[in-house]
Amino acid sequence: MTLPAGPPRLPAADQWPVLTGPDCPECEGPDDVTWQGAATGLDYGGAPVHLWECGGCCAEWAIPAHHWPVLDGPDCPSCLTDVTSWATLAPDVPGDLWTCHNGHEFVLTPEGLTVLPEDTA
Known part of the structure; x- marks a missing residue:
């Protein structure tokens, strides 16, 4: 059972x-x-x-x-890998928070701009 x-x-x-x-x-x-x-x-x-x-x-x-495009996310701007995953809505910048398999995080805004964590500090 x-x-x-x-x-x-x-x-x-x-x-x-x-x-x-x-x-x-x-x-x-x-x-x-x-x-x-x-x-x-x-x-x-x-x-x-x-x-x-x-x-x-x-x-x-x-x-x-x-x-979300699980297998077709944007390339990581830090290490240029194409293995990225959508994580969540970004808490500080309007857009989507993405991570790469190397541990980098970045935000992709609705306008297609990339925002790195150091850009929001």
């Missing part, structure tokens, strides 16, 4: 290609963040969103649901 599986801890892989949830925007803690499910975001013009909740501070927030 097998027990039924619990609710998924992350959205579908084509919409959330990393193995961990986002950092909490309130307490910045990544450890106890759980995905609450999909919804329609009124703040996002009725677009689909993913709802998240922090178990540490109980903050709730939404992130727009997108289909």
